Structure formats: structure tokens, C-alpha cells
Amino acid sequence: MTSLTLDDLEAAADWLDEAADGWSPERRADFLAWLADQPTRLEAVRRVAQTMADPMLDAALREALATPAPIAPPIAAPADTPAFEAPAPLRWFKPALAMAACLALTVMGGGWLWMQQGQSGLHLETAAGPGLVQQLADGSTVHLDGRSDLTVHLRAGSRDLDLAAGRGLFEVAHAPQRPFTVRSNGVAVTAVGTVFEVAQIGTDTLVRVQQGRVRVTDGGTLRFLDAGHGLLLSASHKATALSFPPDPAAAASDWIDARGDRLDSVLARLAHASDRPIDCAPDLAARPISGRYRLSDPEGSLRLIAMANGWTLEPSASGWHLRPA
Template sequence: MRDNHFDSIDDQQAALWADRLAAGTLPRHETLKLESWLAADPRRANLLAAHRELIASAALRQALAGARAATARGRRPSASVWTLGGLALAAAAVIAVLAWPRPLKLETPQGRQQAQVLADGSRMILNGDSKARVALARRERDVRLERGEAFFKVAHDPSRPFTVRAREASVTALGTAFNVNRLADATEVTVREGKVRVVAAATPGRPVVVVAGESVRVSARGIEGRLRFNPAVADDWRSGWIELNNGRLGDLVTELNRANAARPVKLGATALGDLRLTGRFRATAPRETAELVAATHGLALREGPEGIVLAPGL
């Protein structure tokens, strides 16, 4: 296969996957099948991206709807497979080039996470109350984390750097799995596998390589203290836990509210946000966590229509 000439079976399969993705979120077992198919040949990601772009066009959507209607009237399922593949091939012949997909916009409400397989085969999990924009191009892969937190498992492709931008920080994957967390006054980068290159907006000429088992905090002042952890045993928000090592109470409250929509936790005084904590807290238990913090730090706890409020002690 050359860059823009693909095996016909791969092309038909890419058309089917693109149509399935356009119909909605894949169940877990199908997501695993798609990941396996993409991993077998890195060029398949480009082909899938092109077919997803084609299906996004109004004309092709109408053609696909017609094909599905014909299938519903009694056409054999195998015929629909070749119909979908043929439609995508015909559309590709019309435009004569393989197009890249439009930027993907992702947003989650409080209390809900979203897993997404990107067109290049990378995996992304968006935490609650988060927002991101993904743009995959021929020479680069760019994610802008506009709000919240996301975990990335990046598909290997040295010819197209994978970079996550989050206010103060720019994080480029060097073959890795990592987490980016936008907080009130900084961005935290935590590496679970491999390594990343972190560049702070305040000090663009001094990049730092962060390896598995390390995390850094990037603020308006630049890249701050490097912390170490054991990625084999450490939990994170994906497993329902929040771990802090001399972390801010304000950051704990942010994480709790991402995981819970019904009962937000609030601080009764701005200064409490800088209270330092170390511990392991269950993300889905805001009241129990607030009670623990209040008891160990001499704070007052009250509940009302506005939610759970932590205030200075009497």
C-alpha cells in the first residue's frame, strides 16, 4: 500500500467502521475490535479518518440512509456491507483525495465521563465537567483541553506529534499514556507510561521531559515541583479515587464536583482553597470526603440548597 492507495478489503472495513461510529458510541467489545484493527496497520487510521469525513457530508448521509432503508426492506445483510463500502469508494473517487476529519469537539457534564477512540487509534477519556477540541492533521495531532481533565493513551506515529495544550502548558507525547488536569491556578501533568515533553508558556525555551511515575505542576510562573509515584499501584479519577500529596483543598473540591452533579461541594471562604492535604479520597462520595476534611482540619460543615459547604471553624 502507498499513502493514498489502500487494500480494497481495508477500504471496505474502514467504511463500515466509519458508518458504525457515525451511528453513535460503540459498546466496549466493538471498541476493542476497532482498536485491534487500527493497531494492525498504522495507515488504517488515515483511511478511517477519510471515510468519517466523507460520511459527514450531507450527500453521503442521504445515500447511507437510502442504503439502510433498502436493507430494511429485505436486502441481504451482506449486500448492505458492500453497498456502504461502495458508497464510500464512490465518494472518494469524486473528491479524488483523502480528506482529514473536521476538529472533534467533546464536552461532558458534571458526574459523567466519556471515552473516545480517535481516528488515529489513540484513546482519550474525558473527566466530568470537561471540554476538549481534537484536530488530527497530516503532520500533527493537536488537542486543546479547554476545561477540566483528560487521560490519553497515544497511538505511536513519530511523523505526527501528539500535543495537548492546556492554558499554561503544552504537553507532547513521546510514546506514552498520561493525564492532563486543568485546575484553578495551574495545570498538572501526570505520566503513567512512557514519557512526555512539557513546555510552560512562561518559559517556552526550557522544556522538561517527564517520565512514567512522575508528575509536574505548570503555573503562570513556569514548571514547578516534580513529584514521584508508583504507577503500578497508584489510583486516579478513572478508578474513582482522588489522591493528593500536599495538594490544595480547592483542587480536591474541583475533582469532587467533576465526579458529582447532584451535591456540589463549595468553600465558604476563598482562603480555604489553599489548605494543604495529603490522602486518598473517594471521588463519588462528596459528603463523606467533606466530613473527613472538616474533622481533620477543624472546619465547619453545613448543607443547604447550594450544596455541601466547608467553612472556617468556629
């Protein structure tokens, strides 16, 4: 028996993201054909749907699986072909796979032309300072902090971004059939239309959802996050859950609006804006802090943090260091 794979789960999540927005009859047929192609896929859909726990999604799935299917004439297989029979509601879609493949080639042909004219392999790299705002060809917007490195690949069926350093806030244009995935430190964050941020804090990865829902894949584990929730993921795949008041506008501004945020995450953002490194004593890294701090004045913001919390800000050999008083 074929075992369930992470690829099955991720593909199921893509289909269910789209289902939550409503399927056309054609997309419902494509979904059932995909289900029939591998026995493990129905189990993948069941598991992901349970995790998402969305009543509207449950209704969409029930409708899709209960759709009456016309019976197509059987296609004779060569004598040496192993017998396989799809479940009764799905059987009629098997002959349609060849047609679907031809259609996919046509669509991908157009997509390839668009991709060549769009943003394939767009590389964004920022120096220390305020960062930049970049509109993508699909209508999404990227807010990139200073000292950040992002590569963008827009394709016919996917939107893939690699965050090699720094932090990005992503306002994703709604396109259910083209998942938007940001990868950083081995973590993949996928959405179809939402606002979320991904940041590197040393070897850790911070994910926070400001609007909508994303799925996070890390070390073979699949999770879903809604607005106001986040994760801090370590290189060893340890996950720390976070919660905060979501505010997409504030997240895109020149201010850090900290409301119980970890000190190391706030310092990482200030370090992106500073021309000097910033760090803190290890025992302060996880301390929660609150307040509004301006990115355009990282040194002034550091002094405010130190004063408000009774810590000492001292110059290090190359930058700034926060330590207990």
C-alpha cells in the first residue's frame, strides 16, 4: 500500500483552499479526477479538511463527492496492464485525464509566455534602511525590510518566493488556482489571498498572519494559521505559538507596533533598518515588550526600549548590545 506523503497533503491543501472559495463544475471535475488518480489522495483530503475545520469547506466537499456522474464507455486496457478500478463516483473521470493533460499543456503554454513577460526570477535585495515596496505582476504587493533578500518566481500555476534574509510582508492577490508560497529556512508558508509576514530571526523563522489564513509546512508537519496567530519555528522544527491583534495597515507602516512581541523579533527589524548590528543578552531574547518604535530611527528606538524596561544599551565592538541593568 502506498503511504501518504507530504506532497499529497500539500496538494490536498491547495485544492481545499480553492474549494473554500467555491468550485466551478469544471474545477470540481478536475478535483475528482485528481482524487481518482492515487488511492492516498482521498485520505490526504480528509486529514487536511479536519485540520482546517471549516464548515463551508465541508459543505463544498460533500457536494463535490455527491455529484452525479455520467457513465462513460469503458476503455479497453492491454492484457498485461494491472487492474485498477476507481471508486464508483470517480470512475467516469479517468478517461478525461488525457483531455485534461492536453488542456494543461495549452494553459501552461500561455502561462509560459506570460511568465517570460512577467517576473520570473525577479531578485530584490535591500541595504540597511527603510526597505522597499514592490508591486508584483500578479497584483500582489511585497513590503521588504532593509537587509532583506527575496527572489520571486511567478508561474502559470504557482507563485513561489524565496526569502534568503530579512523580513517581508506579503499582500497576496486572490488567485485560488495559483498558490502563493514563501520559503525561508526550510519553512514554506502558502496562501491564496491574504496578508502575512515572514521574517528570519537568526536561524529561526517567524510567521504572523495579519489577514486571512495560511498553511505552514515545516519538517514534514502541516499547520494552518488564521489572522492574529503566528509561529516561531526553530531550525530543529520546534514551534512556539504566538497570538497578537492583527493590523495589516500597521504591519506595512514605518512603525513597529509591539504588543507583547518577543524582544529578539523587534531587534531583528530594527537591525534591518540600522547600518550597525544590534543584539541582546541571550536571557532577554524571549522577553515580551510593548510600544511603538520607528524604523527610520533605530538608535532612538533602542534607547526607548532600554529606558522603558530598565535595561542598559551599550555600544559593542561593531554595533549595539542590550543587556540587563
